[in-house]
Amino acid sequence: MSEAPVFEPILHHYPNSPFAEKVRLMLGFKGVAWQSVTIPRVMPKPDLIPLTGGYRKTPVMQIGADIFCDSACIARELERRFPDTALFPGGHGGRLAVMGAWADSRLFLEIVGVVFGTAADSVPADLKEDRYRFSDGMIDLDRFKADQPYLRSQVRSHLFWIEHALDDGRPFLDGAVPTYVDFCFYAPLWMLRNRAADLRPLDDMPQVVAWMDRMAAVGHGTPKDLDPKAALAIAKEAAPADVTLAHPESPDGFAPGVAVTVTADDYGKDAVAGRLVAMSAQRIVIRRTDPVVGEVNVHFPRSGFRLAHV
Ligand SMILES: N[C@@H](CCC(=O)N[C@@H](CS)C(=O)NCC(=O)O)C(=O)O
CATH class of the missing domain: 1.20.1050.10 (Glutathione S-transferase Yfyf (Class Pi); Chain A, domain 2)
Structure with a gap:
């Protein structure tokens, strides 16, 4: 991935979500400065959906105009950007x-x-x-x-x-x-x-x-509260990262450039539509354009997510 300007991670979450607690502690463990947007715990989530394109689970991490869905994807991205204090120490x-x-x-x-x-x-x-x-x-x-x-x-x-x-x-x-x-x-x-x-x-x-x-x-480190509208403005002003993944592969016949939907395969099966930008055995990245936030990349894990042609 090419290195974009440095933005602090923004976590979209609510206090009693266990998957959010998983990520809050990982941020604290890594000593990362982060910002906190509180989202509703039931639909509608009007300031989250423009970022994700439909994914509504909690939590979601935003870094500039790159949006990371699912705590497993968030963990891998935190490890990539902040490799000190490893979550996945060598070889394991x-x-x-x-x-x-x-x-x-x-x-x-x-x-x-x-x-x-x-x-x-x-x-x-x-x-x-x-x-x-x-x-x-x-x-x-x-x-x-x-x-x-x-x-x-x-x-x-x-x-x-x-x-x-x-x-x-x-x-x-x-x-x-x-x-x-x-x-x-x-x-x-x-x-x-x-x-x-x-x-x-x-x-x-x-x-x-x-x-x-x-x-x-x-602990969680020392997050700073951020207004949801300010998070949307940060995404709008930023450009999505150029993403190249190691081991590009497509056992299911999808190639970068095609229009797809991405859907969780367990629950919260709201399809997110976009153009496939990159994929590997561990990640799916799509680019979408939204009236509120402009162009964004939305990242998902490969495990547990289904790709479909539009
Ligand atoms: N596989 C997802 C699961 C996330 C999940 O199930 N989160 C719950 C809250 S802990 C949720 O989305 N509940 C519905 C909601 O918040 O709208 C992850 O690892 O992030």
Whole structure:
């Protein structure tokens, strides 16, 4: 990628999003100066959609006119731009990515099931409905409520995996210092600890609790609040980066230059349309023009995202 003028990362997020907590801590870990835009937790998100072209999940990172969707893509971009204090220390990137993906999908969704199912009767109607629609019925609080014995058994089973991963006294999951997996595992457990405290899920998990305290101590750094409209103006004034990726490849027959849509394959399946600018085994980059922000690049991970011709 060619180096554009230096912009501080802007995180579009809201306080109690676990995937946002994953990214806030990664920013704190890397000691990166960053700016914070608070977005709504349900649709509509009028100051986010002009940047992403339709992707509405939380969080989204903006750097100038480059927009990074999904915490896995954000992590790789932070590592590329700020390689000191590595999230993926040499030679271990693949293994850490596999473990992180398990926490981002399986562990996250079963903890969502426990947290939202336990709170089903007190969750505001707009949030309940929004999440049901957003996930095509996958996030169904009444079903989660009815399925609590199973969901709690799954979370408990997996909490013991994490408890025992720390048995040799290591302070972090991969050893002496935090790596990408710590942030991925911590985020859903942070949600569980804060929002299902009455269930006392960590009472017999002393090593998990001590590790969580170490992770919380990483902190978020010192973000500066930014007005959403100012973030839109930054994108409009900036030019999207020229992107060249190593290992360009297209097993599915797509080539840079063609018109495509990009869609998450799990939930929040809002298609984003644009012209394919670059792709690799790890990333999809499309260029789109928006009346509010002008030309922007929107970056997605390759894993978990579907490309389609328009
Ligand atoms: N794979 C995505 C998942 C993000 C995700 O599911 N975020 C939740 C909040 S923690 C979300 O988007 N909820 C709906 C919303 O915020 O509109 C990532 O890693 O960033």
